[in-house]
Amino acid sequence: RKGAIIWIIAGGGVAGIVALARSGARPAFLGGIDIAQELYVLAALIAGFGAVQLVASVLRSGRRNNSGFMEVVSDLFAMPKTMQQLAVVQFFSWFAMFAMWIYGTPAVAEYHFAAPDPATRGYQDAADWWSLLGSVRNGLAAAAALGFIWIAARIDRRRLHAINLLLGAAGFAAMLLIRDPALLWVAMIGVGIAWASIVSLPYAILAGCVPAEKMGIYMGVFNIFIVVPQLLAATVLGFLVTNLFGGEPIYAMVIAAVSFVLAAIATLFVTDGEGAAPQPAAVVEAA
Known part of the structure; x- marks a missing residue:
């Protein structure tokens, strides 16, 4: 339970810092850093992870191990090695994709169309062009x-997956290098290839490492590593873009490129085709 309590305290600490930063008693060590209220979500994620561990520990102590909640939590903390490695890959992969989905339109509007104001015709043209590029990206992915x-x-x-992710990173980086919006389809080639890889190859590797009787549960657990980066992207991307890049949305594509590179590196450490059967008792130690 010590680990669970530490996570809960850490979440409370983050929430406290956010609250202070947004009040009149702003700590001096924060300087001019802009602390958005979205960081409360990060605090909730941290504390929530600890709360899940704490509840599992209490149920385990009371010998109530047969609930669906306990089964999912037990399997979460006893994931096969390959699945743990793939979770890291998926985290950085989906973080990059959510960066694109959140900041794609404003990035293209400001950087390529010189139209940062959503009320202008130029911004609407940029949004239409980005939508068309999305169709190109999806077609290339297929x-x-x-x-x-x-x-x-x-x-x-x-x-193969690492190469695809690096192509995606090159595509995101190209968005910073290409100034002519008519040429942005070139960047979408790499991103489309990476997108196709993200939604296929990790699942193919995963299918060979988990016990057949746990396939449904582990596929569901694996999707947690899509939701978590989505929440984290919505929470911290604005903070990073504002405080590191002066609020210029095009640099969210740079963050996405770096995230893809990290995912590619993590992919090379994945043990393809090997995995141990989960041990439910491991949740007690983890909690």
Whole structure:
């Protein structure tokens, strides 16, 4: 339970700092850093993780181990090694994608169309162009997915996924280098390939590492690593863009590129095809 209590205290600490920063008693060590109220979500995530561990520990102590909640939590803390490694890959992959979805339109509007004001015609043109680029990206993703069937039979799936993510990183970085909006489709090639890879290859690797009888539970647990980066992106991206890049949304694409690179590196450490069966008792130690 000590670990659970530490997480809860940490979450409370983050919430306290946010509250102080947004009040008249702003701590001096924060300087001019802009602390948005969205950081309360980060505090809730941290404290919530501790609360889940604490509840599981209490139920375990009372020998109430047969509930669905206990089964999910037990399996969460006893994930096969390969799944743990893939969770890191998915976290950084989806964080990058959410950065694009949140900041894509304002980034293109301000950086490529010189129209930062949503009320202007230029901004609407940028939004329309970004929507069209999304269709291009999805079309390329569909074509790439078909190609993976042939390529994955010839090279290691980890290397293939890492290469795809690096292509996606190059695509995001290209958005900073390309100033002509008509050429942004070039950047979408890499992002589309990475997108196709994210929604296919990690699941193919996962399917070979979890026990068949736990497949449904672990697929559900695996999707947690889509939701968490979504919440984190909504929480901290604004903070990063505002305080590190002067509020310029195009640099969210740089953050996305870095996130893809981290995901690619993490992919190379994934143990493809190997995984141990979960041990439910591990939740007691983890909690």
